[in-house]
Amino acid sequence: MENAQPKSLATLVKEISLLIEYGAPVDELNRLNEVLGKYGSDAIALNVFHNFYSYLPEGLDDGITKISRIANQHGAFLFSATTLLGSYLYLATRESAALIGPFSNGIQDQDILNFFGWRDDDHFKKEVGESTKLPEHVPVNESLDLCPVCGTSDGESHAFGCPVEVCPWCDGQLTNCECRFLKTGRDKFSRDSHLDEFMALLEKKGRIPFAAGQHRPSFMKGNEG
Ligand SMILES: [Zn+2]
Ligand SMILES: [Zn+2]
Incomplete structure (x- = not known):
C-alpha cells in the first residue's frame, strides 16, 4: 500500500472535474470547480474530492464548497467536507480517502478516535465544534x-x-x-x-x-x- 504509485495530480484533477460534471447541479459547476482548483497540487485533499464525487454520500447531486483539516497524524488526515447539502467527515492519506460519515454523527470508530487522540465521540465534538466554523484547509504543499x-x-x-x-x-x-x-x-x-x-x-x-x-x-x- 505505501509503495503504491499515486496517480499524477493532473490526471486526478481531470477525473474529478469529469465526476463533478456528472454529479453536481449544473448551475453550481463553476463554483465547485473553483473550490477544486485550490487543491490542484494537494494529493491528500484531492483524494477527498475524488471519493466524494465518485460515491456522493447521499446519492444526490451535490458538491464540495469547503474542506477543513480537523487533525492529522503521520500523514493521515481527518477532514470535514462541507457540501451544498450537508457536511461529512473523511479520512485521507496520499493514497486514498474514505468517508467516515455525516459530520453530525461524529466519530464512532474508537480506533480513529484513539489515533487522533480523542477519548470518545463527545471529546471529539467538544474539541472540534461546529463544522461551519472550521477554517478552510490550506493545501498541504502550502502548509x-x-x-x-x-x-x-x-x-x-x-x-x-x-x-x-x-x-x-x-x-x-x-x-x-x-x-x-x-x-x-x-x-x-x-x-x-x-x-x-x-x-x-x-x-x-x-x-x-x-x-x-x-x-x-x-x-x-x-x-x-
Ligand atoms: Zn543515502
Ligand atoms: Zn514527506
Missing part, C-alpha cells in the same frame, strides 16, 4: 507545518517513499541515493522482503524526521508540482 509531499507533521517520520525524506547515512535523498544498495549489499530490490530488510536497517540507524521551518532539501527545488 508550512507539513511535509509538502506526504503531509507528515513536524518531528514525525515521512511516509515511506516520500521524496523529501533525507537519508541518515549520506544526507542525500533517501528515495534516490545509493545507500539502500550499499547497506543491504543487493544490486536490486526485487521483493518486498528486500525492502523490509532495508527498512529494518533504516529504523536501526534512525530515520530523519520532517522538521517544519527547516529549509526544504535542495533536491526538492525544481521538483515540485
Whole structure:
C-alpha cells in the first residue's frame, strides 16, 4: 500500500472535474470547480474530492464548497467536507480517502478516535465544534507545518517513499541515493522482503524526521508540482 504509485495530480484533477460534471447541479459547476482548483497540487485533499464525487454520500447531486483539516497524524488526515447539502467527515492519506460519515454523527470508530487522540465521540465534538466554523484547509504543499509531499507533521517520520525524506547515512535523498544498495549489499530490490530488510536497517540507524521551518532539501527545488 505505501509503495503504491499515486496517480499524477493532473490526471486526478481531470477525473474529478469529469465526476463533478456528472454529479453536481449544473448551475453550481463553476463554483465547485473553483473550490477544486485550490487543491490542484494537494494529493491528500484531492483524494477527498475524488471519493466524494465518485460515491456522493447521499446519492444526490451535490458538491464540495469547503474542506477543513480537523487533525492529522503521520500523514493521515481527518477532514470535514462541507457540501451544498450537508457536511461529512473523511479520512485521507496520499493514497486514498474514505468517508467516515455525516459530520453530525461524529466519530464512532474508537480506533480513529484513539489515533487522533480523542477519548470518545463527545471529546471529539467538544474539541472540534461546529463544522461551519472550521477554517478552510490550506493545501498541504502550502502548509508550512507539513511535509509538502506526504503531509507528515513536524518531528514525525515521512511516509515511506516520500521524496523529501533525507537519508541518515549520506544526507542525500533517501528515495534516490545509493545507500539502500550499499547497506543491504543487493544490486536490486526485487521483493518486498528486500525492502523490509532495508527498512529494518533504516529504523536501526534512525530515520530523519520532517522538521517544519527547516529549509526544504535542495533536491526538492525544481521538483515540485
Ligand atoms: Zn514527506
Ligand atoms: Zn543515502
